[in-house]
Amino acid sequence: MPTSGVWYPGLFSACCFSRPAWFPWKKAKNRCRWRFPAGKGEWRITPTSNRLKSGRQEIYNRTTIVLRKDTFMDVRIFRTHETRKRLYVPSAWDFALGPSEKYPVPLDVPGGPIDISGGQKPPPFKGDEPTALPREYPHKMAVPGVWEVTEIGRFHRGRAYYRTEFQLEKRSRVRLYFGGVSHTAWVYLDGKLLARHYNAFTAFDAVSEPLDPGTHTVELEVSNGYSPESTLHVPQDYFNYGGIVRPVVFELVPEVHIDRVEAQTLELRDDAALVKLAVILKNCGETRASTPVEAVIPEAALRVDMGAASVPAGGESRVEREIRLPEPRIWRMFDGRMYTVRVSTPDDDLIERFGVRTVAVRGTEILLNGEPIRLWGFNRHEDHPQFGCALPLEVQQQDIRILLESGANFLRTSHYPNDPRTLDMCDELGILVWEESHQRGLRFFDGEYRPNMGSMGRPNFLPQAIDCHREMLAQHYNHPSIIIWGHMNECEEDNERGEAVFRKLYEELRRDGSRPVTHASCYPWKGRALKLGDILSINAYLGWYQSDYEHWSRWIDALLPYGEEKLGVTARPFIMSEFGGGAIPGYSSAHLAKWSEEYQAALLDSSIRQFIAHPRVNGMAIWQFCDVRVDDFVAMGRPRTMNNKGVVDEYRRPKLSFAVVKEHYTGLKQEYLARRR
Known part of the structure; x- marks a missing residue:
């Protein structure tokens, strides 16, 4: 148990004990699988009964008791080194x-x-x-x-x-x-x-x-x-x-060590895939050094000689090879088939995972592996009353389990890059992700006091935003679940200087080149940057801040031609990147008053029905997955000092709207899986 004076989070789900009396040890002996993963520092007891017959999703839908041995923290959900100590x-x-x-x-x-x-x-x-x-x-x-x-x-x-x-x-x-x-x-x-x-x-x-x-x-x-x-x-x-x-x-x-690996699918057919594999090495020494590099992909029984890397003193070097994978394990929606690659030098190694898949935009369609797809899911903040934004793995796993239960296929990481372990789980489960760089609701100074005023015009803004872009792209490059890069949520874009900032940051976001890019805009009728993204993404709240939620279809029918004629937004995919309404947990109203769970359920039911029926809506992301804490400056517009628009509350307890959303999203999932068969 924790020692005196030490505060530990996570005790509600990670059981820190030695043989407590309440646990049915004798009964568990025959019904549980015990394992001690080498070097991981924890024992796991996993019930083997009541499993789902859905492959990788099984682990997210059964109870696991974790007996922690305080050794190493895990930054990923798989082993990343064999030789590095x-x-x-x-x-x-x-x-x-x-x-x-x-x-x-x-x-x-x-x-x-x-x-x-x-x-x-x-x-x-x-x-x-x-x-x-x-x-x-x-x-x-x-x-x-x-x-x-x-x-x-x-x-x-x-x-x-x-x-x-x-x-x-x-x-x-x-x-x-x-x-x-x-x-x-x-x-x-x-x-x-x-x-x-x-x-x-x-x-x-x-x-x-x-x-x-x-x-x-x-x-x-x-x-x-x-x-x-x-x-x-x-x-x-x-x-x-x-x-x-x-x-x-x-x-x-060592002095010359492996920094990261990048894998990109260049060509994809049912019988073969062409993947570009890159290894980036760093040299901490004072002289140039050379080292041989090798890569092993066990799932394909491939061993690749990457050649020798010559790394300058205090710098980095990159070696690349194109690898052909016969009969590839293709990464698909709800079917997260992965490859493992271990790259090594005589003194170092790094293990990474990647998926073989392609993402593209063609006209008004989003293509995954050449096939049109539709997105239905949630915006999600990393927040919990007991842990703040430092979510333990158990809470991340719980969030993914709830997302799966809802039938969703899509997660937008509002409004910042997410914990890599959440992305690892999305990779394994075939959940599609819009990963977002950390800029939200920022403005230029206009003479009116607001806590976020002036951010976009300060000298530090572009350097800080660019650093975040580059770090996100480098660190999360290999996650096949990430199919869209996003940035600059609801930032000022209705003037020339705003458009100039967006142009510069879009240049940075396109450095990857393997995924479409977009930004979620709250300027649907005057956004000068809307034309810059590959996907048109709009945040709007009909039935909450704006008009009646029954008018979505007419609103979209008016918006899209207006954007093309007045704002230069040519035909491209369209995502409702935010919509929804608030509900205070437990507040009930027979006459559908705002802030009631009934009103939120009715709003989401009508909105989702219209989006499903509209031929030009390629995706939807409800605002939001769970209720989250907000800063005090918005408290007077946010009961409980919370953004209460979640379909589950801050402790992940479902509101009435969750069942409504689940009915729609499960129907979409079943239709997709039926087509796949």
Whole structure:
């Protein structure tokens, strides 16, 4: 059990115990499968009865009791190395609160408000600089975790500090990997600044110089404060938490090590597929180095000589090969067939997965493997009352199970890149994903005070947005479930300067080239950037903020020709990227009052019926999957300080609308599966 003074999340679903009296051990002996995966640090007891006959979906629909042994954190749901050695990282770190940073930070700085339109650089702000590390760490904090769900930092916005140690047996270089820190992190190794990173929802790493054997100290300074320097993390219609919010890995790496692998399907037929495989290596040394690279794909019984990589000092190098896979295992909707590739050098290795599939846009159709598809699903935030945005794997698994139960085939990661483990599960299950870079509801300064005002015009905006784009593309490139890249949700685009920003960021988003790109717009009648995406995606709330929800068909029939004639939006696929209405859990109304569960159910029922019937609607994503916490600045328009538009509440308990949505979505799924047969 947890030791005194340590706060641990996840106890409601991850059972931390040794042989509790309440568990029926004798009965379980004959009805459970026991396994201890090597190096994973946990025992699992999985009931073998009542299984579904649906292949990979089985694991997400049966109970698993997890008996944790505190060793390694997993950043993926599969093993990623065979030879690279990992170090022990504790799940509770020393912790101290730092200075608070009041919010929202006033922008009436000396000289008047910042004139973003004129490009004036804001004055230096202490929020962008590290402070002195504390001498004492009086608390313990769970990692991953957020401090707002603890008594220690429940109301804290500002700086906080983390500390832990690791042991080395011999002189080595250590790679420190952080899956996500919200939102700004300064990483210190043995008291010296090693790395800095901005943005909570993308990973970063740093490699040390060779370290001597013994004990070494890692300290993090973390900020969730609001300042003019932070242009993406601003007061929002979701909550900006503080903490080390995703898993942490410490591992030993050689001077020349494998950074990542990229696999792209170039050609696809039933009898063969052509895949381009790329391996990217980094050199931490002071001289150029060369190393042979090999790749093994066990499912295809292939061993590929990738050649020798010559990697410059302090830089990276890339080796590529085109590989032909006979009779490929094709990745399809609801059928997530995957390949595993292990790339290796004499001193290092990396295991990755990929799917063989193609995605394209043809006229008004979205094509998966050359066949038209339709999307039906949800927008989903990573949020939970007990864990904030640091969702343990058990909660991520529960969310995917509920999504499967609803019959959905589509998930939009609003409004930031998701935890790779969620994407891994979508890969395995054939769930289609729109992955979104982290920009939401941002504007230029227009003289009216809003907490998100001015973000798009600040000097840091484009660098921070571009960094998020590039990190998302590099880190999540191999997920076959991701069929669309998105960005700039509901950001200002009804003027020339907004359009210019969108153009620049679309250039970055198209660097991948293997997926269509889009943005969800709340400017359906005046969006100057609508013509820039491959897919037209609109957020609108008929029956909630706008007119009656029975008018969707007429609204769409008016919008599409108007966009083509007035905004240059030529024929392309059309997705209703957000629609819905709020429901306070438990509030019932016989006369369908807004905020009642009955009204939400009626609104979604009518809306989905019209979208299914309309020939030009290629996809729909309900806003939203579950209720989520919001920032205080929108509290007066958000009962419970929550965005209550979820079809399940914040604890994943279904509202009346869930059954309505399930009926429609299950019908669409059954129709699709019948056609596949």
